[in-house]
Amino acid sequence: MVLSTTVPLLDTGDINSRFCCVVTRLLNLSERLPMEDLSVANISLGSGSPSEPVTPTANALEIQQGIGLPLQIFFCFVMAAILLVALSGNIVVCLMVYQRSAMRSAINILLASLAFADMMLAILNMPFALVTVVTTNWIFGDVFCRVSAMLFWFFVMEGAAVLLIISIDRFLIIVQKQDKLSPQRAKLLIVVTWGLSFIFTFPLAVGSPPLQIPPRAPQCIFGYSSDPGYHAYVLILTLAFFFLPFTVMLYTFMGILNTIRHNAIRIRSHTTDSVCLSQASKLGLLSLQKPFKMNIDxxxxxxxxxxxxxxxxxxxxxxxxxxxxxxxxxxxxxxxRKDSFFQISTWVLWLCYLKSALNPLIYYWRIKKFRDACLDLMPKYFKFLPQLPGNTKRRIQPSAVYICGEHRSVV
Structure with missing residues (x-):
């Protein structure tokens, strides 16, 4: 009996010690489970219930804290500069076309629509992306995240559509010798492109397909998903705003370059013939002169x-x-799921917004009337730039701008 009573006591001690070890392990495991569940919830975006708001994961928190201060300052400074230039420059373009009736040609109306899209992109998207770069966290809510993504793609598609129309118009004028685009038709095309852009992008505002909420990116973007419908929408959107316009514009520009090359050969041949006729006239062979005269600038x-x-x-x-x-x-x-995803997305987004700031600078550099309009709208104490020669008051038909008289300047 003594032995039988002492042996169970020793077994009970062993059981208690083992039980304590098991409880300790279970407690440690329970501390890991919430973080693992959160990571799984974020990784399975689009495969589970994508309409539910996504909770930041531990990996995402590391991304928030992993952005270096110098890089963050650089992003903030560059995006603020892009915002300022894009806003001020595109406002000048819109005011120039709105206030001056002489500037309301078809091409200028299209450029004003492009400037308006870039201006609205600067107003309704860039400030919120800038705040997210500073805080590395989206603080504007799930609903505005979807609306912001819809506006972003809306203005981007409109800008691509306007540039596509301008390229086709230049192709018809230079290659086909057809001037089909009038101011009225330009306005009609602008209404159509704005409507189509809205139709393509409105599903984003209602959460179909769902978007990834930052902190994984400085703006609401497309995240990873295994849903075929999600993939189809992304493919259609990228095809409509980039691949299709890029292909058509590339074809038109190749045709224009080919036409310019052939015309340059014809001009050189005509110049040689003109020299021969001039020498013949000096020798008294006036009958060899041709009445045809062509002078192309x-x-x-x-x-x-x-x-x-x-x-x-x-x-x-x-x-x-x-x-x-x-x-x-x-x-x-x-x-x-890369650790550098936030930095990569910020670089790419910064490059996207750069286009809205570069367009007004290109207008100022290449278009003399735009430079003059900028100087006219600028206050006197800001006019430190040298004055350019005055405008030449003339109206030119787009289909005939390349054939000029002997004493007529077109520049």
Whole structure:
């Protein structure tokens, strides 16, 4: 009996010690489970219940705290400068076309619509992205996140559509010798493009498809998802705003360049014939002279096209990285979960907004009337730039701007 009573006591002690170890392990495991559940909830964006708000994960919190202060200051300074230039420059473009009836040609109306889209992008998107870069956290709520994404793509698609219309118009004028675009038709096309852009982007405002709420990015963007419908929408959107306009504009510019090259060859041949006729007239062979006379100012012919080509190049350089970024983010879970995802998305977004600031600078650099309008709208104490020669008061038909008289200047 003594042995039987002492042995169970020893077994009970062993059981208690083992039980304490098991409880300790369970407590440690219970502390890890919430963070793992949160990470799983974020990783499965689009595969589970994507309409529910996403809770920041531990990985996301590390991303928030991992941004270096010098890089954060650089992003804030650059985005603030882009915001200021984009807002002021595009306002000047809109005011110039609105206040001056002589500037309301078809091409200028289209440029004003492009400037208005860039201006609204600067007003309704850039400030909130700037605040998110500073705080590394979206503080404006889930609803405004969806609305902000819808406005972002809305203005981006409108800008691409306007640039596409301008490129087609230049192609018809230079290659086909057809001037089809009047101010009334330009206004009608602007209404159509704004309507189509709204139709394409409105589903984002109602959460279909759902978007990833920062802190993984400085703005509401497309996140990784395994939903085929989600993939289809992203593909349609990127096709409509970038790939289709890029392909059409590239075709038109190749056709324009080919036409300019052929015309340059014809002009050189005509110049040689003119020299021969001049020598013949000096020898008294007046019967060899031809009544046909052609004098083409090639500098003006290429200048308007070069301006549109520069706008196209800026559009491609600024938006091609963002398009690739959106597609890779949507289809690659590995890329979406990278620790440097916030920094990459900030760089790409900064490059997108840069286009809105570069367009007014291109207008000022390439268009003389725009420079003069800027100087007229500028207060006198800001007019420190040298005055340019006065405007030449003339009206030119777009289809005939390349053929000029002997003493007529077009620049």
């Amino acid at each position: 090639m500098s003006f012919k290429t200048r308007a096209f070069t301006t549109i080509l520069i706008l196209f190049s800026v559009f491609t350089a600024c938006w091609a990285p963002f398009t690739a970024f959106s597609l890779v983010t949507t289809f690659s879970d590995r890329f979406y």
